[in-house]
Amino acid sequence: MAASAVETCPECDLLQRVPAAPAGTDARCARCGVALHVSPRSDLGRDAAWALTTLVLLVIANAFPILEFELNGRREAATVVDGVIAFWLEQRYELALVVLAVAVVAPAMHAASVLARSWLIARRGRRATARNWTLWSVRLAPWGMTEVYLLGALVAFVKLDDLASVVVGPALYAFAAMSILTAWTSTHAAGVWARLRDLE
Amino acid sequence: MQSTPAPAATSGAAAGYASCRTCHATVGVRDARARQYCPVCHGRLALRVPLSLQRTWALLLTAVICYVPANLYPIMTVTRLGRGQPDTIVSGIVHLVHDGQWPIALLVFFASIVVPVAKIAALVLLLVSVQGRWRWRVAERARLYRFIDVIGRWSMIDIFMISILVALVHLGAVANVSPGLGAAFFSAVVLTTMLAATTFDPRLLWDAADDRPR
Ligand SMILES: [Zn+2]
Ligand SMILES: [Zn+2]
Numbered sequence: 001m002a003a004s005a006v007e008t009c010p011e012c013d014l015l016q017r018v019p020a021a022p023a024g025t026d027a028r029c030a031r032c033g034v035a036l037h038v039s040p041r042s043d044l045g046r047d048a049a050w051a052l053t054t055l056v057l058l059v060i061a062n063a064f065p066i067l068e069f070e071l072n073g074r075r076e077a078a079t080v081v082d083g084v085i086a087f088w089l090e091q092r093y094e095l096a097l098v099v100l101a102v103a104v105v106a107p108a109m110h111a112a113s114v115l116a117r118s119w120l121i122a123r124r125g126r127r128a129t130a131r132n133w134t135l136w137s138v139r140l141a142p143w144g145m146t147e148v149y150l151l152g153a154l155v156a157f158v159k160l161d162d163l164a165s166v167v168v169g170p171a172l173y174a175f176a177a178m179s180i181l182t183a184w185t186s187t188h189a190a191g192v193w194a195r196l197r198d199l200e
Numbered sequence: 201m202q203s204t205p206a207p208a209a210t211s212g213a214a215a216g217y218a219s220c221r222t223c224h225a226t227v228g229v230r231d232a233r234a235r236q237y238c239p240v241c242h243g244r245l246a247l248r249v250p251l252s253l254q255r256t257w258a259l260l261l262t263a264v265i266c267y268v269p270a271n272l273y274p275i276m277t278v279t280r281l282g283r284g285q286p287d288t289i290v291s292g293i294v295h296l297v298h299d300g301q302w303p304i305a306l307l308v309f310f311a312s313i314v315v316p317v318a319k320i321a322a323l324v325l326l327l328v329s330v331q332g333r334w335r336w337r338v339a340e341r342a343r344l345y346r347f348i349d350v351i352g353r354w355s356m357i358d359i360f361m362i363s364i365l366v367a368l369v370h371l372g373a374v375a376n377v378s379p380g381l382g383a384a385f386f387s388a389v390v391l392t393t394m395l396a397a398t399t400f401d402p403r404l405l406w407d408a409a410d411d412r413p414r
Contacts, residue, residue, distance in 0.1 A: 005226075006226065007226050008211070008212030008217050008218075008219040008226045009212075009219070010219050010221075011342060011402050011403070012211075012342060012402070012403060012405075012406040013211040013212045013213055013219060013403040013407075014210075014211060015210050015211065015215050015217060031339075031406070032339055032342050032406070033339070034346075037224065067364060067368055069368055069369075071371060071374065071375055072371070072374060074371060076368050076370075076371075077368075078364055079367075082367040082368075083360075083364050083366065083367040084363070085367070086366040086367035086370075087363060087366060087379060090366060090378055092379045092383070094384050094387070094388075095359065095362075095363070095379060095383060095384055095387060098359065098387050098391070099359065099360065099363050102356065131240075131241060134241070135222070135242075135243075138222060138223075139222075142394070142398075145353055145356055145360075148353055148354055148357055148360065149356075149360045151307065151311075151354075151360075152356065152358070152359070152360025152361040153360065153361070153364055154304070155304055155307065155308060155358075155361040156360075156361045156364040156365050156368075158301050158304045159296075159361065159365060160365070160369070162299055163280070163369070164375070189223070190223070190224055193223040193224070193225065193240055193241065196240060196241075
């Protein structure tokens with residue numbers, strides 16, 4: 001973007017001239033103070049690395065149990081999808097669909113679309129295709145709730161602890177790793193849109 | 201670094217610029233009534249989110265209505281040695297306190313009670329302040345909006361906890377956990393308040409303070 005472009009603040013709509021901010025900093029709105037995200041371009045390699053790692057962790061998170069417990073000699077283990085199936089079998093269909101959507105489908109599709117958009121933009125692929133994947137990645141982001149699921153699993157662990165002996169499964173570690181990774185790498189989507197504008 | 205406002209503080213909308221809600225691009229709007237799409241992300245452009253206040257009120261009202269059965273009906277029933285014990289959101293927290301699990305009890309208290317109530321109250325305040333054209337503490341109210349937009353998702357903790365317990369504990373009369381109707385209503389509260397936060401347009405706070413009708 002050219003220096004001193006006219007921008008409107010996305011939060012308060014103030015029309016303002018935004019100076020080109022030095023690298024690593026972000027211009028702030030003169031009225032409400034939010035970051036205007038006009039200068040940075042997202043790091044495509046880092047986004048792709050995040051997406052690939054998250055996809056691998058998601059496979060682990062879905063293939064292995066979150067918690068295992070033993071009571072009177074009987075051993076039980078549950079995966080995320082077991083939780084969905086259990087709701088379904090208890091005729092709580094709406095809860096089954098909600099958990100499936102926010103704990104499995106949205107995180108997986110978000111990571112997949114971040115990978116696709118990074119690859120397409122880096123390869124200078126078709127702009128319309130890159131734009132569609134970027135749109136999906138931005139729209140899905142708020143609905144993936146892996147970090148919330150992690151805390152839900154911890155509460156379940158504590159609730160079971162007085163009932164029987166509980167063991168943490170590999171999936172819980174995968175959820176923890178995903179949460180840390182996302183907190184550490186999360187960037188504003190503006191950098192991706194700037195990349196997309198460069199494709200022209 | 202601060203940017204420089206236009207000479208007289210004007211909103212983009214008043215000057216004929218739309219800020220795209222999806223990609224935040226600033227785009228000149230020729231005719232506010234004609235359909236125009238963002239050149240960057242191809243999203244529909246609008247000076248303000250269409251029917252923002254009506255849609256937010258509708259979602260918020262749904263959330264308030266669902267909040268009552270969410271707390272009255274049990275969210276799950278725990279059966280131990282043949283004795284079933286239904287748990288509501290509040291009684292689940294009380295049990296955690298009795299078990300001495302203070303940190304977890306506090307976590308669930310915040311996620312299941314403080315967050316939804318604070319979120320509903322904050323959205324009502326924001327809506328009323330826009331409709332009453334308040335000039336009072338606009339920046340603080342804008343910050344409140346950004347905050348509630350971020351915290352809403354954390355209320356799903358209880359739903360995920362129940363999902364895991366129901367899948368794990370099904371030993372018939374010895375030990376069993378089954379989900380309750382309260383959990384379904386509670387997830388509806390979380391989802392409708394999340395949607396209400398996205399349909400609310402924070403720029404209306406500043407419009408009201410400018411006392412300039414959109
Ligand atoms: Zn602003
Ligand atoms: Zn756009």
